[in-house]
Amino acid sequence: MLSGDGPPWADTVRGLAHRVLGPVAESVRFAARDGDGHEYACEAAGGVLSIAATDGVSASVALHHYLREHCGTSVGWDTVLPLGLTSLPDAPLRQSVARVREGYYFNFCTYSYTMPYWDWADWEREIDWMALHGITMPLAITGHEAVLHAAYSLLGLDDQQIRGFLGGPGYLPFQFMGCLDNFAGPLSSSWIESHRELGARVLDRERAFGMTPVLPAFTGHVPPEIASTARAGRRYWQGFESWVLDPADPLYERIGAEIARAQIKLFGTDHLYAADPFIEMIPIDADPAFPGAVAAATLAGLQAADPDAVWLMQAWPFSYQRDFWTEERVNAFLDAIPDDRMLVADLWAEHDPLWDRFQEFSGKPWLWCALLNFGGRTDPGADLRGMPAGIEAALAGPMPSAGLGLSMEATRNNPVFFELVADQIWNEVPDLDAWLDAFVSQRYGTRGRQAAGLRAAWRGLLGSVYDARGVRIAPDQFKGVLTAGPSYARIPGGVAELRADAARALWYQPAVLAEAWERLIEVAEHDRDLPAGPLGHDLVEVGVAYMARVADRCHLDAVERSVLLGAASAPEIDRFLRVFDDLDRMLACRPEYTFQHWEAKALSHAGDPADRDVLADNARRIITVWGTSDSPLLDDYAGRHWSGLVGGYYRDRWALWADGLDRALAAPGESEAELRERLRERAELFLREGAPPAPGDLGDLATESRRLFTAYAGQAGPLAQPQEHDR
Incomplete structure (x- = not known):
């Protein structure tokens, strides 16, 4: 099965294997595999696991599938690593092809609600999780403040003005989206430098796996010093005021190009750029043609710096402000961009899918994304049974989704829901009950009576908090006192x-949840080591749900x-x-x-x-x-x-x-x-x-x-x- 020279991603995946497996990783071999998409083939014999793959992410998925199916263990956000394996069991040849071209990850908000203060150790663990779960297209905004500082310095602003405009470090993603400026800061020079280095390191590792990161782009949002001498309007978001350029002003395209050039100089590019010029904010001009003018100016700025630029846009405004975003306005916006220059993320597709409402976004490639979590709230709850059917419908449409995405506002919550979405990048889930039983056994690495007790507990969770059919899990709903x-x-x-x-x-029924909670407690009491890993997270999450x-x-x-x-x-x-x-x-x-x-x-x-x-x-x-x-x-x-x-x-x-x-x-x-x-x-x-x-x-x-x-x-x-x- 193995042939040819070692692939360029082999050392990167080998590093992941060592972090996940420990010394037994020495018995894993990697090789290149030809293919147009994401593919792998793997088999194990005589204590050696052989993986051939088209790219580093596919090789990582192969490793994870092997661990789940033949070692009875998975790697989640809370798994204690390295795993305690001492040998690699034999496994027959398995060949697999991803069902979609891309696995997308993150939301601008995720960077405020989960990882604003992460260091490299945190990011290394997260990128490993991404690779193991088939993520090929992560949003990457760490260090973008350094890009803005460089670009606005070239445009004549001084250091104090720029750092004041950027505001506090915990709010930077909202600044990048254009929601606010000069809030909860100022940003220190040391932060900008350290996160420039961290952002470069994150991108290097993601690219080494074969991922294609999505970098931020200009949204029209500018400092007041620039707005005061340009054609600009004020806009408002949740009580905050900011300034946005009129796309007819030549500065719009120029600043967009300067930011893209500064970013390419600092971080390189994979030609994918995320910009949401209307995120939860009504455009400053109500003319139905105005969104198209913004779209054209945004793309023109990008292409002035990168002729191969492709713009990724979150479709969230079309849901959040659906009274304003009529079909006429949405089409005017989308039609202003060539189909091969835009990728649309249907951000809340598990609850409010827009792809069928807007005819698969007028021919643009698009991503089916699951949001579920707003603000990083810790309440468990989801519609597990309904979600696979939504994905299958998206993949069976006239213009199927180009990828599946996890667009939660914060990670580390409801892991069962997000694992289920990620699994469908590679595998169909025709039987949720069977999938859940396997998920539970692999999540805890348990067998026998303990595994049976845990599976019974999760059947109770599936019949209670994870049976939210028709329930709107959203910020405007009552969450409890x-x-x-x-x-x-x-x-x-x-x-x-x-x-x-x-x-x-x-x-x-609360009694169903209570019974599930007690079953988890019984397992934790029987095996005092298990709560150090995922069981501890689940005990807390279920306890929170009940309390x-x-x-x-x-x-x-x-x-x-x-x-x-x-x-x-x-x-x-x-x-x-x-x-x-x-x-x-x-x-x-x-x-x-x-x-x-x-x-x-x-x-x-x-x-x-x-x-x-x-x-x-x-x-x-x-x-x-x-x-x-x-x-x-x-x-x-x-x-x-x-x-x-x-x-x-x-x-x-x-x-x-x-x-x-x-x-x-x-x-x-x-x-x-x-x-x-x-x-x-x-x-x-x-x-x-x-x-x-x-x-x-x-x-x-x-x-x-x-x-x-x-x-x-x-x-x-x-x-x-x-x-x-x-x-």
Whole structure:
């Protein structure tokens, strides 16, 4: 099977194999394989695994398929590496071809909500995950601030003006999309330099696997110093104001070209560029022909620097502002670009597919993408059964999707959903139950009774939180009181509305979820090593799912009893607040579920006290108030069930609510303004001081999970199940 010289990607994949397998990786051999797409052939005999592939990603997928099918183990975000394999079992020849040309990954927002503070070790692990899961086309924006600094320096701005325009490091992706500028900064010179180096290293590794990274491009968004002397208009996003050039101004094309040239000089190019000139912002001119003018100017700027440029655009605006984006406007925009110069990402296709609404985007190549997660929220939930059918429909259309993508706003949540999407880059999933059983066994690397218990637990999850058929999992939906901003607006007259909110968040029977949770706990108690890996993540995620509904139940009890009494009911309020304390203990058992871990990663980049202040502010701000403490527009958007937030920030807010409940009941409507001010003050305190330390005297995760389950099992219901039309 193996022939020819060693392929150029072999050393890169060999490095991945060593990080995944440890010493046994010495028994893996790689060779080139001819093919027009992504293909591999692999077999194992006599303790040697031989892989021939068209590219490094296909070789990595081959390795992962072998591990899953013949070693009973997979590599996920939480897998402890290297794996404990001591030999490689024999396996017959397997040949496979990818079902689609591309596997796309990331969303601009992902870079703010997951990896703004990553170092090379974090990125190396992530790029390995990408290769193993068939990602060929990652969005790559690390270090783009260095590109903008270089380009705007050539355009006459000084260092202070540019760094002020760029704003804080945690918000850079939103700056790159044109949503805001000069916010939560300034950006330090040391950050720009270090992330230029990090971005180059990330791109080098991605390209070494054979990936084709997508680099950012100009969106028309400019610093105010440039806007003041150009044809420009103001636009608004979530309370932020920015300036955008009119495409008729020659500066539009010139700046686009300067940015592309600076980027090519610093990072090279694979001729793919991402720009979203209208992301959640209505164009500054309502003329239906205006979007086409923006499109033409954007592409002209790119092609002035790179004649082979292809523009990748997220179709999100067509969904988010569908009243504005009529078929006429969308077609005017798309028709302004030759079909071979644009690639469209249908960003939320698992819920709101646009490809069939806009006739496969007027002939443009397009990507079916799954979003699911907004802001990095930690609530588990998805429609696992419905998603494969959506993908199959996209692949069977008149102009099939050119690829499948993972476009979540944050990673490290709902791994089963994203693994299922990624698997379909290479494999059809005709039987979800069989796929899930294999996923579970491979995820934990378990056999026998333990595997049976885990599979039973996941059947329960499939019948509860992952049975969200017809449910809109979106930022504007009620997510539960744990991370919600307290209010008296529905007290005392709106109790029925509060109950309806809680019911809509419960599209399943709580007892089914509770049984699944207990099965996971039992496995963790039997094998105390398993929670160090993916089981630990899943224990926390399922615990959060159940306790979020317990909190809703306890909140309703507190409100209903207090309304009945005409005064705050201390026992019910105490019980409600105790949920926060108890859940916080369980969360503290996994570092990635602590606020302290997030903030420590941010502060690891601090070069001096001024950097430290900006980094701490950014880390605290984006997952709480997001913008300013007096703006409700994005408050709690990225609500995280993290230790330090649940038992600190969120609990403190509800304690303030409880303190004023007597006054709110005595004088409805008069206490809301006072509560708003007290909550604003609490937010400002958090931005200055951060979260309290993690709870002390913790048991291990299995112990804390059992303690939580014993205290609260059976307390999520009864809540009325929502009617079908409420979904």
